[in-house]
Amino acid sequence: MGVLYTAAYYVVSRLAERFGGLPYYARFFKLASGAHITNKNVLAYYLSLAANESVAPILNGWGFNVEDFYLNPESFTLVGKIISNLSQVYQPYRFLAEQFYRLALKSLWNNNLSRANLYLMIAVLLAESAPLLTVATFAAALLSASLFILERKGLLKEREPSVIETIEDGSERSFTF
Known part of the structure; x- marks a missing residue:
């Protein structure tokens, strides 16, 4: 001792x-x-x-084998600022980015640096892509709703299958593109 x-x-x-x-x-x-x-x-x-x-x-x-957070703490601070500056319009992607940011900080405190970096990268990806992901989600929902309404009104026509394949047992399988 x-x-x-x-x-x-x-x-x-x-x-x-x-x-x-x-x-x-x-x-x-x-x-x-x-x-x-x-x-x-x-x-x-x-x-x-x-x-x-x-x-x-x-x-x-002296043999302590420590990671140098002092030289690169900006990454955690920067990601936190990016997420906090995201508009609430970009939900749920802002929420997901916040959750991954919290997981990154928790992993950092638990001395799991590889996992902290992974979570931090996911948080950055979600935060930076939130506007695009929100627009894509909105467009997909709008397209789905439009197709549903058109189908319910009977305005969509049935299409003939574009490819018919005969299987070994003699039955046919069709694919529509």
Whole structure:
């Protein structure tokens, strides 16, 4: 157990030496107060915020093997802004994008980076495609309703099958295109 305390003291003291001593840790605790720090990657992110530069290379040099969220946290922030700027007109695609964004954040806090990136990509795809998907959904619904009304009024004519195929047992199968 003494080795762990020695290692922790080494890490804490070396980071303090490099980034300004006790004021560095004062910034860290101010930034991290109320945060949900569940793994070493999130801890490294808050240490980096307090240092105003990434500490991940230093921690990785000491064998901690952390991901560097400090250099690329903009992606999560940017996706959140894109989704929040989507109009309510684009429902349900905005809702789906929000759900995948929440799953990405949850995966990030659970230290599952590959899943977080996957959910983030799906959220971006849905958010960026929401206008097109909404128009396509509306057009499909309008077309379906129009065809239903025309069929009910008897205005659609029965078409002859365009291809008739004879099956080995002598029966015929038709395809309409």
